[in-house]
Amino acid sequence: MDLDAVRTFLLAAEAGQFQEAAAELAVTQQAVSKRIAALERTLGVRLFTRTPRGVELTIDGQAFLPHARELLRAADRAAASVRPGRRPLRVDVINLRGATSGLMRGFHRAHPGIDLDVVKLFDVGTAVAALRSGEIDASFRAVAAPGRPLPDDIASVRVLDEPLHLLTGPAHALAGARSVTLAGLAGHRIWMPGIVPGTEWAAYYDDLVAAFGLTIEATGPNFGSDALLDTVADTPALATFMGDHTRLVRPAGHGLRRIPVTDPTPVYPHALLWHRDNPHPALAALRAHLAATAAGHDAAGTWTPDWVIPR
Numbered sequence: 001m002d003l004d005a006v007r008t009f010l011l012a013a014e015a016g017q018f019q020e021a022a023a024e025l026a027v028t029q030q031a032v033s034k035r036i037a038a039l040e041r042t043l044g045v046r047l048f049t050r051t052p053r054g055v056e057l058t059i060d061g062q063a064f065l066p067h068a069r070e071l072l073r074a075a076d077r078a079a080a081s082v083r084p085g086r087r088p089l090r091v092d093v094i095n096l097r098g099a100t101s102g103l104m105r106g107f108h109r110a111h112p113g114i115d116l117d118v119v120k121l122f123d124v125g126t127a128v129a130a131l132r133s134g135e136i137d138a139s140f141r142a143v144a145a146p147g148r149p150l151p152d153d154i155a156s157v158r159v160l161d162e163p164l165h166l167l168t169g170p171a172h173a174l175a176g177a178r179s180v181t182l183a184g185l186a187g188h189r190i191w192m193p194g195i196v197p198g199t200e201w202a203a204y205y206d207d208l209v210a211a212f213g214l215t216i217e218a219t220g221p222n223f224g225s226d227a228l229l230d231t232v233a234d235t236p237a238l239a240t241f242m243g244d245h246t247r248l249v250r251p252a253g254h255g256l257r258r259i260p261v262t263d264p265t266p267v268y269p270h271a272l273l274w275h276r277d278n279p280h281p282a283l284a285a286l287r288a289h290l291a292a293t294a295a296g297h298d299a300a301g302t303w304t305p306d307w308v309i310p311r
Contacts, residue, residue: 003075005039006068008032009047013065017054088115089282092127092139095120097225099162099245100140100270107289114282123199124273128154131275137283138274142200143309155276156309159290161267161302163244163260166190167229170255171236181263182212182303189215191231191238193222201268205241207305208266216241229254243268264303271309 011021012032022029040047047061057065093100096118104118119136121127127139131154143156150156166185168175174188195202195218209216222228225248232240233254242248242258272290274283 001042001071002035002038003072005035005042006071008035009039009061010065010068010072012036012048012055013057013061015054016056019054087280088117089138089280089286090117090119090136091286092119092121092130092136094140097247099160099243099268102245102247103140103160103270103290106293107286110289111282111285114285123196124148127273131273131278134275134278137278137280138272138286140270141273142204142269143271143273150273153276154273156271156273157287157290158269158271158309159294160245160270161299161304162270163302164241164266164268165244166239166259166261167232167242168239168257168259169233169236170257172239172257173236174239174259175257177259179260179262182214182261182266183263185261186213187215189217189238191217191219191228191240193218193220193228203307204268204305207307208303211303229256232256241266262301264301267299267302267304269304269308 008021008025011024012018015021015024018029018032018036022032025032036047043060043064045060045064046058047064048055049058091104093104095101101118104116108114108116121130121136121139124139124141124143125148127136127141128151130136131139132151140159141156143150166174166180174180174184192205195205195216205216208214228240229248232238233256241261272287274287
């Protein structure tokens, strides 16, 4: 149904004249007549009868009137829902316990008036497709993995270098260490069942293994962080890497140890991605907030793969 014709019908019904409706719409009276005639053909009924003073609604016109008003109200609500600044800013954070979720919580505290919709997408390819389609406004990712440059219409900026810690159970050989070097991890089994081939985090850990001769195992099903902590706590031969800003619920009986890694410290490089033509005003606010709160990147004594985007 032509909403312009419905709007013309409402104005003519309220004014009782096609001429006044034409003046309100800044069109000719003939245009108003054509719109009403087209609407009547669509509905299969007559909506107006002519009188010496103008036009009056028929019985069918009177029946259609309240529905026409609701049609236009619904159309206005639909348009407002996607108008820049009127809908929530939709951001992909990968997972709700990670560092990027913490960045968004900080943004929400600083800008409580901005509506947010936080989602979790799988890998950078999925995130980029969602940015280009308008499904999301921004995504936190480690980019760009080897051979997978970002499209020209996707912008990015590095926002956080997150140090990795070694997480062990109380009976692990390194449990008592105040820190451990990357070289000192050679020969120890590091278990990370969440690594999925082809993802940006798999590319990161592949390079870490190649650079320092580590043993990282991704065997077994990934039952989530709680099951991972249970296994590490109960298995002296296994440890895992965990981001410094990852929020964990560690049962008191587990006795887990979180040990800094040094010489160098591996850091996971989080970047914000967005579409260059995205007009959402809250996106600019998010970028400004991250620029103001971001710590330094590429600090001395840290390591990242050579393919990550520069600061």
